[in-house]
Amino acid sequence: MKPAPTLSSAFLEPAGHSLPGPLLELRKQRGTALVDMPLPTRKTENWKYSSRHLKLTDGLAASLPATGKNGLSLSLPGYRVVFRNGVMIPEASDFPDIEGILIQRFGDLDDSDAAALAERLDNTLDTRAVQMARLNSARFEDGLYIRLDKEAVLDQPLFFVHEVTGTDSGSAYPRIYVDAARHSQITLVEEYLSSGDQPVMVDSVTEFTLGDGANVTSVRLVMEGENVQHIGATGVRQAANSRFESHCVGFGGPLRRHDLMVRLEGEGGECKLNGVVVTQGKQHYDNHTSIEHVAAHCNSEETYRNIAADQSHAVFNGRIHIHEDAQKSNANMNNKNLLLSTGAEIDTKPELEIYADDVKCAHGATIGQLDKISLFYLVSRGIGRREANTLLTMAFINELVEQIPVQAVKDAAQIRLNEFFDQTFEEA
Amino acid sequence: MLSIKNLHASVEGEEILKGINLEIKAGEVHAIMGPNGSGKSTLSQVLAGNETFEVTEGEITLNGENLLDLETEERAREGIFLAFQYPVEIPGVSNLQFLRTAVNAMRTHRGEPEMNAAEFMKLAREVSKQVDLDPAFLKRGVNEGFSGGEKKRNEIMQALLLQPKLAILDETDSGLDIDALQVVSKGVNALRADDRAILMVTHYQRLLNHIVPDYVHVLAGGRIVKSGGRELALELEERGYGWLGVKDEETTPSAAS
Ligand SMILES: Nc1ncnc2c1ncn2[C@@H]1O[C@H](COP(=O)(O)OP(=O)(O)OP(=O)(O)O)[C@@H](O)[C@H]1O
Ligand SMILES: [Mg+2]
Numbered sequence: 001m002k003p004a005p006t007l008s009s010a011f012l013e014p015a016g017h018s019l020p021g022p023l024l025e026l027r028k029q030r031g032t033a034l035v036d037m038p039l040p041t042r043k044t045e046n047w048k049y050s051s052r053h054l055k056l057t058d059g060l061a062a063s064l065p066a067t068g069k070n071g072l073s074l075s076l077p078g079y080r081v082v083f084r085n086g087v088m089i090p091e092a093s094d095f096p097d098i099e100g101i102l103i104q105r106f107g108d109l110d111d112s113d114a115a116a117l118a119e120r121l122d123n124t125l126d127t128r129a130v131q132m133a134r135l136n137s138a139r140f141e142d143g144l145y146i147r148l149d150k151e152a153v154l155d156q157p158l159f160f161v162h163e164v165t166g167t168d169s170g171s172a173y174p175r176i177y178v179d180a181a182r183h184s185q186i187t188l189v190e191e192y193l194s195s196g197d198q199p200v201m202v203d204s205v206t207e208f209t210l211g212d213g214a215n216v217t218s219v220r221l222v223m224e225g226e227n228v229q230h231i232g233a234t235g236v237r238q239a240a241n242s243r244f245e246s247h248c249v250g251f252g253g254p255l256r257r258h259d260l261m262v263r264l265e266g267e268g269g270e271c272k273l274n275g276v277v278v279t280q281g282k283q284h285y286d287n288h289t290s291i292e293h294v295a296a297h298c299n300s301e302e303t304y305r306n307i308a309a310d311q312s313h314a315v316f317n318g319r320i321h322i323h324e325d326a327q328k329s330n331a332n333m334n335n336k337n338l339l340l341s342t343g344a345e346i347d348t349k350p351e352l353e354i355y356a357d358d359v360k361c362a363h364g365a366t367i368g369q370l371d372k373i374s375l376f377y378l379v380s381r382g383i384g385r386r387e388a389n390t391l392l393t394m395a396f397i398n399e400l401v402e403q404i405p406v407q408a409v410k411d412a413a414q415i416r417l418n419e420f421f422d423q424t425f426e427e428a
Numbered sequence: 429m430l431s432i433k434n435l436h437a438s439v440e441g442e443e444i445l446k447g448i449n450l451e452i453k454a455g456e457v458h459a460i461m462g463p464n465g466s467g468k469s470t471l472s473q474v475l476a477g478n479e480t481f482e483v484t485e486g487e488i489t490l491n492g493e494n495l496l497d498l499e500t501e502e503r504a505r506e507g508i509f510l511a512f513q514y515p516v517e518i519p520g521v522s523n524l525q526f527l528r529t530a531v532n533a534m535r536t537h538r539g540e541p542e543m544n545a546a547e548f549m550k551l552a553r554e555v556s557k558q559v560d561l562d563p564a565f566l567k568r569g570v571n572e573g574f575s576g577g578e579k580k581r582n583e584i585m586q587a588l589l590l591q592p593k594l595a596i597l598d599e600t601d602s603g604l605d606i607d608a609l610q611v612v613s614k615g616v617n618a619l620r621a622d623d624r625a626i627l628m629v630t631h632y633q634r635l636l637n638h639i640v641p642d643y644v645h646v647l648a649g650g651r652i653v654k655s656g657g658r659e660l661a662l663e664l665e666e667r668g669y670g671w672l673g674v675k676d677e678e679t680t681p682s683a684a685s
Contacts, residue, residue: 372480377516377570380476381530382504382537383585391529395520395569 004038007135015173017087017141018068019106020114026121040131049315049347050220050286053255060201063141063169078408080159081105084171086120087142089412100152100184104139106143117145117177124207124235129290130259133233133311136205140384143175148184150211157187157219157406162204166196166227174204182211182239187219189406192232194224194238201225204232210242212266219409222250222258223416224327240266240295246414247404248275249413251420252283252312260289264298264326274400275304276413278420279312279344286315291333293326294357302333309424318363319351326356338396340370384395389425390418429454430475430594431664432610435486437474444470446650447486449499452594457626458659459636462647467668468629469513472598475627476510477503477543491592505537510531511583511600513629518570518621526570527552531589553590558618560611576603584615595619597628601635613638633665 003375012034015027031375040054064085082092082101088105095103102113110115127134140225144160162174180186190206202224217237224230224393247280250256262271277285291300306314320331337346349367370392378388394401394417404410430452437445444467452458460468473479477487477500488495490506498506500625518526531551532542543551553563559581571579580600587595600612616639619626628639636644636658645652646669653672654660 025508058551370603374516374518376476376478377512377518378526378530379499379501380478381526381590382501382509382527382533384533385499387529387533388501391526392518393520395518398520 004041006036006039007034007056008026008058008061009136010058011056011139013061015139015141016063017107019142019313020109020111022111022115022118023106025140026118027140027216030134034138036132037131037134039044046129046288046317049313050255050257050284052186053229053284054231055255056201059169060171060199062168064170064200065168066129078156078159080161081144083142083144083160083162083174085163085165086140086174088144088190097157098152098154100149101124101154102145102156103145104145106140107146108147108293113145115139120179120209121177121207124237124263125205125233125261126207129261130233132231132257133205133259136175136203136233139171139203140173140175146179146186146188147179148181148186150183151179152181152184154186157189159189159191159370161191161193162202163338164194164196164200164202164224164228166194166198166200166225169198169200171174171201171203174202176206178216180208180214181215184211185215187217189219189221189409191221191409191412192224192230194228197227200228200231202228204230204233206232206234206250208234208236208244208406210236210238210244212241214239216243217245217405218247219406220246220248220250220258221358221413222248222256223412224253226253227354228253229258231255231314233259234261236260236262236271238262238264238266238269238271241268243269246271246273246281246328247400248287249293249404249409250275250277250285252277252279252281252285252314254284256283256285256289260287261292262290262300262306263292263294264300265294266286266397267295267297269295269298271300273300273302273304274403276400276419277304277306277314277316278306278399279300280420280424281360282310283312285313286318288319289351290319290321293322293329293331294322296325296327296329299330300324300332303400304335304338305400306335306346306421307393307396308337308346309338309420311341313345315346316348316365317351319353320358320363321353322359322361324355329356329359329361331359331361335365336396337365337367338369338378338393339367340393361371386425389419410427429491430627431489433487435471435474435480435488436484436664437470437480438484439470441652443484445474448650448652450645450652452625452627454625454674455622456643457620457628457641459641459644460627460629460647461631461661461664465605466648467650468647469598471512471539472510472596472629475596476508477498500532504590505534506681509587509590509595510591511580511587511595515571515579515583517572517574519572521570522566523568523570524549524552524566527566527586527589530586534590544629546558555585555588559615561585563640577605577608580604580612581608581615584612587619588615592624594625594627597626599629599631601630601632610636633661648672
């Protein structure tokens, strides 16, 4: 048997940038372990549909220039941290110094915070399942550490904007770690953007740990261009009575992959995972989610919607694992898919592993097209084809868009959605 | 206004309409009755431009213009309105958004400025009162979870908002309780105008007590087998369709009210 391919040596060169000692040490360790890591292939179950879109050319191994020019002009309300090509741009960032809340780039951490962070990094992820997160751990050049002391509340959403300048080919490894102590609260918005046209790979990892009763909302908006492959992983660990909410809105590209892994480790924990994915052209988008009910009496609710136009391809894989001791678990997973063209493809797969007997677990998946009768009803009132198609497609995701708790994200998503509708639906 | 000549239409290769001839002038109200499955809804849908049905022969003109050349939305903008026998539920699109989009599409077509949300809300509230529909229904999804009667009132509300030249009402009276029938009839009568024609499909003479038609036609087996004045409806109520040479087992009206 042919051995599985491994990373080319170009990716194993030590990454640059100055980091505090403990983080450098961690990165080096992780790098050593990468040498014989098998890369995903068609035979790798969780990369079955996507491995052929993953292009790890040597050209992509290069670090990106620390501060590219041509930064996107961002006018974001509220608190923001701007990263460009994997490192923070302090001039573009603006966030408050709030008692009990640490918001700091990895590069600026003092040794004790850096040591504390180094101990935590990767502890929310099953790194066997998320191969590409291991590459991030070996190559991140900077990152954002957010630590909320007990009962600390960030009063406004914090935007983490990661921008690829696309002036050079290479890869970026944005990294976020959110440590939310008990009863603290934060809303973090991750926005992934790009300009330029050089091929780039973004390999991002975001981790959340929630203490007892912590309340964390994560909003993730992926809007990079056709030159960007984006592979992202989000790991979440929840203690008792904590609540985690995730709203992912993603637009397609040559490869978009997101692994979202939530572990409900304390009784009374609750998570809600919403996702909207829109693909067109030859784009590819793959969402893998995993919810582990480790402790008893937890609730999880997951709702994902894919819309695929043209020859694009969307994948949803939703795993729910209810451990033996997780009695009285309540898990609800729903995935609906809309094909806007006969050339589009959607693959959806629930994976249920239930080892406790007293649980409620419901799941459902559908794949359909726009309803012809509904369309006829709308146009019979004089509404144009494009508008009618748009209304019906929005109807498919409205409920999820409405739930996004940050208006600026809703607006940005709607603008991009309108472009998609204009490109997808012809005016008759 | 509307002229139908030798209209044949089929669905999945099966001919449903087998040579319909009908002339409707502005200001007139025509009623079409006939057994279940005789093609009444098919005729209505063909007029509105439903592509499920293929027109194989004949012509339809609206004020001299060939209707068959027009897409559904163009027909609507030219003034054709169909109140559906089974109004469609569209969860996720609010009724208000739907109605405003439709009204603005018409206004744009006529070269009038679009109505903004506030202006439209005012208009929609007024009209919803006219059909006795709580304005709260404006916020719900289009027909989503509406009762049968509420759906029918929503159809009439749309007709009142869109002010068509030809309103085709496909069994807008079925499934209505006595009060709702009054409300809907009032709405339809409000639509009556010298420059507007109404074509109503119904199984019941009782509607015709409220909305007095100028002509009554019997559609059976895809053809108009008899036409007359309103007294024809009374006769049908009394004698059924058998005496017209129409198969009798099909003569019971489908929907009880
Ligand atoms: N989409 C369709 N596919 C196949 N057959 C159809 C379709 N639509 C209508 N038909 C058939 O065409 C015939 C006429 O149907 P239509 O709905 O026009 O009858 P109708 O006169 O309106 O009846 P009713 O009084 O029950 O409403 C019926 O035999 C029906 O089954
Ligand atoms: Mg009918």
